[in-house]
Amino acid sequence: MITSFKKWISYILFDTKTKVTYSPELLLGVSEWLERSKTTFHNPSLPLKESTFVVFDTETTGFYPYAGDELISIGAILIKNGEIQEHQVFHEWINPYRSIPPIVRELTQVKEEELKEAPPALVVLYQFLQFIEGHYIVAHCADFDLNFINLQLKKHVKTKLQNPIIDTLSLSYYLNPLQSSHDLDYLLDLHHIPLLRRHHALDDAKMTAALFIKFLERLEKRGITTMTGLDHFIRSMKILHK
Numbered sequence: 001m002i003t004s005f006k007k008w009i010s011y012i013l014f015d016t017k018t019k020v021t022y023s024p025e026l027l028l029g030v031s032e033w034l035e036r037s038k039t040t041f042h043n044p045s046l047p048l049k050e051s052t053f054v055v056f057d058t059e060t061t062g063f064y065p066y067a068g069d070e071l072i073s074i075g076a077i078l079i080k081n082g083e084i085q086e087h088q089v090f091h092e093w094i095n096p097y098r099s100i101p102p103i104v105r106e107l108t109q110v111k112e113e114e115l116k117e118a119p120p121a122l123v124v125l126y127q128f129l130q131f132i133e134g135h136y137i138v139a140h141c142a143d144f145d146l147n148f149i150n151l152q153l154k155k156h157v158k159t160k161l162q163n164p165i166i167d168t169l170s171l172s173y174y175l176n177p178l179q180s181s182h183d184l185d186y187l188l189d190l191h192h193i194p195l196l197r198r199h200h201a202l203d204d205a206k207m208t209a210a211l212f213i214k215f216l217e218r219l220e221k222r223g224i225t226t227m228t229g230l231d232h233f234i235r236s237m238k239i240l241h242k
Contacts (some may be wrong), residue, residue, distance in 0.1 A: 005119040005120075005123045007023065007025075008022060008023045008025065008026040008123055008126075009021065009022055009023065009026075009119075009120060009123065018097040020097065020120045020122075022120075022122050022123075022156060026122065026123065026126060027122075027156060027157055029126055030122060030125065030126050030129065030153070030156070030157050031157045031159070033126070033129040033130060034129065034153070034157065034159050034160075034161070034162055036133075036134065037129070037132075037133070037134045037161075037162040037163050038162045039134075040133070040134025040163075042134075042136070042164060042227065043227075044226065044227045044228040044231070045226050045227075045228060046226065046227065047225050047226055048082075048216055048219065048220075048224075048225055048226060048227065048230065049081065049082035049216065049220075049225070050081055050082075051136060051227065052078065052079065052080050052135045052136070053078070053079040053080075053135060053136045053137070053138050053166070053209075053212070054076050054077070054078055054079075054131065054132045054135045054136070054137050054138065054163075055076065055077055055078075055079060055137075055138040055139065055205050055206075055208050055209040055212060056074065056075065056076035056077075056090075056128075056132070056137060056138070056139055056145065056201075056205050057074075057075050057076075057139060057140070057145065057201045057202075057204040057205040057208060058071055058073065058074050058075075058144075058145045058148055058149070058201055059071070059072050059073040059104075059108050059110070059199060059200070059201045060072060060104075060148055061096050061098060061100055061101060061104055062101060062104065063144075065147050065148045065151045066147075066151065068098070069148075070094070070096035070097070070098060070121065070148075071094045071096065071121050071124075071148050071149070071152070072093065072094050072096050072100065072104075072108070072110060072115060073091070073092065073093050073094055073108070073110070073200075073201040074090065074091070074092055074094070074124055074125075074128050074149075074201055075089070075090065075091040075200070075201030075202030075203070075204065075205045075206075076089065076090040076091075076128065076131060076132065076202070076205050077089045077090075077202070077205050077206050077209050078135075079138075079209055079212065079213065082213065082216065083213075084206070084209050084210065084213065089202060089205075089206075090127070090128060090131040090202075091201060091202040092118070092119070092124045092127065092128075093110070093114055093115055093118035094115070094118055094119065094120065094121050094124050095115050095116060095117075095118040095119060095120050096115065096121075097120065099112075100112055100115065107198075107199040108199050108200065109197075109199075109200070121152045122152055122156050125149065125152060125153065132163055134163060135163065136163065136164050136165075136166060136227075137161075137163045137164070137165050137166070138165075138166045138167075138168060138208065138209070138212050139165070139167060139168070139208065140167070140168045140169050140184050140204075140208045140211070141167065141169045141184075142165050142166075142167040142168075142169070142170075143167070146160075146161060146165070149161055166212075166230075168187075168208055168211055168212055168215065169182050169184075170234070171212075171215050171234075172187055172215070173241075174233065174234060174237040174238075174241075175215060175218055175219075177237075177241060184204070184207070184208065184211075185198070187211055188207055188211065191210075191211060191214045193207055193210045193211060193214075194210075195207070219233070
């Protein structure tokens with residue numbers, strides 16, 4: 001939980017917009033964590049069930065980061081030795097400094113008052129980088145979340161997230177390309193994963209983590225038990241389905 005962030009930011013107010021300026025200390029901290037993740041060694045022969053993954057999700061004001069939509073929350077949970085670590089979680093609201101469309105308020109059940117008291121995006125991303133360290137990260141339709149995160153990182157520190165990424169949407173397709181849907185709701189129902197709050201970043205991350213463990217079990221049945229094996233499987237499926 002972020003309890004104090006005011007030392008890292010300043011505001012410039014314009015009529016209907018707020019420009020947030022971040023301190024050199026925060027920018028340096030973000031850059032250092034991104035550089036550190038570049039040098040993290042990942043043993044490709046380590047069994048998948050002995051690897052550490054961080055499964056994450058974001059909520060946003062809309063679908064278009066390059067057209068003005070913003071992050072409003074990030075949630076994440078750790079998987080270690082094949083088990084979800086229920087007490088190792090991350091969740092923060094983010095002040096988007098813009099209005100929240102009614103459909104987003106309805107989906108996420110977020111209150112605008114909560115967001116007004118929340119820290120801005122880069123402050124939360126600094127904490128998120130520390131949570132994920134150099135681990136493999138996992139998300140459903142990962143490109144969507146990464147576009148929002150990387151837009152902030154590129155804007156302020158001229159680089160992007162460095163962690164190796166696994167997309168459960170792509171993995172679902174590669175495991176069963178003839179399946180009628182690879183939408184998260186469909187997959188949760190298909191694999192009998194208990195529903196938590198949908199469109200809540202932490203709960204979506206928890207459900208995606210449960211789905212990812214199901215996928216690890218299916219991979220193991222195919223003899224795919226290491227990251228090397230998983231990389232080879234994904235590359236071969238990409239070639240096959242070009």
